[in-house]
């Protein structure tokens with residue numbers, strides 16, 4: 022407030038000596054100085070004569086301006102201070118737990134040994150897959166809605182309906198998408214239900230079932246079987262089976278109570294003829310099943326549902342920002358609608374589309390609720406090995422740890438939050454970089 | 465100047481027919497055959513009728529100026545010639561417009577090929593946010609399969625033809641948006657002629673330019689009329705008088721008068737035309 026307040030009953034310190042406060046002369050003095058020619062004019066012209074040209078009092082306007090400025094500073098300060106408080110408390114709690122163990126190990130019963138490796142790899146798997154699925158679908162939808170608007174009435178109505186739905190879907194709570202993912206991807210509406218065998222996938226590819234026996238040498242002997250429901254295999258002397266590393270071995274069979282062989286190599290794969298086996302499976306990296314079950318693919322598809330409306334809307338906005346004169350230019354040269362999109366609209370909109378997509382991805386990385394519904398398991402000690410593998414993600418792991426009573430788990434949760442925040446910050450930094458480097462004037 | 469020949473799918477096109485000879489281009493419009501014949505063309509935007517039964521001939525390799533007050537339907541007519549109105553919801557028309565044997569307004573007409581034959585230059589220069597070279601190469605790439613050197617020849621030819629080559633030859637790969645307004649507009653003309661059109665439509669090509677650039681573009685139009693049929697929409701009476709052979713005056717969606725430019729400006733047949741060209745209204 023550098024300007025004196027003309028005519029105010031209590032002028033600020035800068036106006037005059039303190040003893041002159043309240044005296045009529047000192048009250049009038051600044052008025053004639055600062056609002057020279059304004060106040061008298063406003064005072065001279067009576068409101069009745071020409072109400073339209075009556076000048077607003079300068080003092081009220083300035084005061085409002087100052088008050089508004091103060092309000093803005095206060096609100097900004099509140100949010101910044103809250104952020105600083107949250108960040109500093111998380112840093113104080115989490116930094117002692119930022120150790121190499123945190124990055125490399127899995128969930129453990131003791132906080133000092135626990136780590137985020139499975140959750141981090143799970144997040145990378147799910148979000149990469151989610152991005153790969155969302156980008157083409159989202160951009161294609163935006164192109165359809167922006168560049169290929171139907172011109173007839175029914176087409177326009179259909180277009181409007183879809184547009185309205187997408188706008189609404191952007192506001193649906195993500196937990197709802199979790200339930201949708203549960204029905205649509207985990208169980209696939211029960212379409213692939215096998216009668217009788219509950220939970221068994223109707224279709225599987227890239228899996229081999231084994232009967233697992235434990236030998237007298239206390240090693241596992243794996244005998245391959247045709248499928249999940251095949252009868253238990255019989256063991257015969259000299260048959261070929263596999264060890265845990267799937268190397269072929271020769272099986273020896275002895276009668277119950279018979280003599281053990283001397284040779285430890287032979288003893289290692291010696292079974293009793295009445296040995297009981299357990300059925301296990303080994304899945305290849307390309308394992309695929311229907312329905313999808315609670316795997317990485319389901320997680321990615323569900324997160325895709327969450328961020329697809331955001332990606333579509335931001336891509337639409339980026340396309341809309343491309344001046345139509347550019348499209349006309351291409352069209353006038355004889356470009357087909359597709360050539361207009363591919364050569365003009367899309368290249369001009371790509372920076373905006375990428376920025377929106379990256380911000381949507383950072384939303385996907387932070388989502389816990391839908392994953393909580395479709396995955397549900399947290400105690401996973403390794404990263405996903407194939408698209409149908411069980412998984413967990415960072416927010417789920419953090420959620421789980423913060424719910425534990427032990428202090429140490431809260432610390433490690435804070436450390437995990439720091440890692441997650443670093444990932445999110447780097448995503449946003451990339452978005453800003455793209456906006457600054459690639460965005461160029463279009464006309 | 466060499467004219468590059470580019471194979472387009474099966475057809476072979478030469479960028480435009482050669483002028484017969486400079487002396488043989490008289491000012492009289494009647495001496496030339498009609499390139500576009502319009503008959504009884506009416507046009508609507510929804511329920512609003514923008515054009516009322518227009519009939520006129522556009523002579524080949526001459527400049528035809530469309531003049532008239534704002535909103536009288538000049539751009540609408542121009543945009544029907546290369547079907548730019550197709551993208552406007554509710555725009556429709558009746559009547560015919562023929563380019564030789566090609567019915568411009570038929571539903572079955574291949575608009576992509578039509579727009580290659582009838583190029584358009586807009587009011588505001590609209591170069592693509594790419595390099596100067598890429599801007600000119602854009603059209604040829606859409607229609608033709610040509611080698612890099614052929615493309616370079618074609619770009620140089622088009623830029624020379626549009627009288628900007630000397631100004632841009634050292635920075636072909638610089639962004640086109642860095643050029644001045646007049647250079648941008650001549651670049652847009654180069655871009656349009658690079659696909660080898662027969663007709664050039666220009667919708668107020670100088671109204672966004674400064675006087676010096678306007679002169680440069682007008683000179684260019686005067687040059688180009690030896691090879692192309694040009695239709696120019698303009699608000700500027702001097703411009704129409706300076707660079708056109710035939711002038712058509714429109715008023716409220718109707719064609720009031722069309723004739724050789726000299727006649728329209730010196731002894732117009734209709735009172736309305738006289739009032740307009742002498743600046744009494746419009």
Ligand SMILES: Nc1ncnc2c1ncn2[C@@H]1O[C@H](COP(=O)(O)OP(=O)(O)O)[C@@H](O)[C@H]1O
Pocket residue numbers: 509512514532533534535536537538539540541552
């Ligand atoms: N896209 C459109 N939708 C509806 N009316 C239009 C559209 N474009 C032009 N018009 C109307 O058609 C008439 C002719 O417009 P236009 O051809 O642009 O005039 P000019 O180019 O002679 O100034 C005007 O009355 C204008 O309001």
Ligand SMILES: [Mg+2]
Pocket residue numbers: 538539540667
């Ligand atoms: Mg116009």
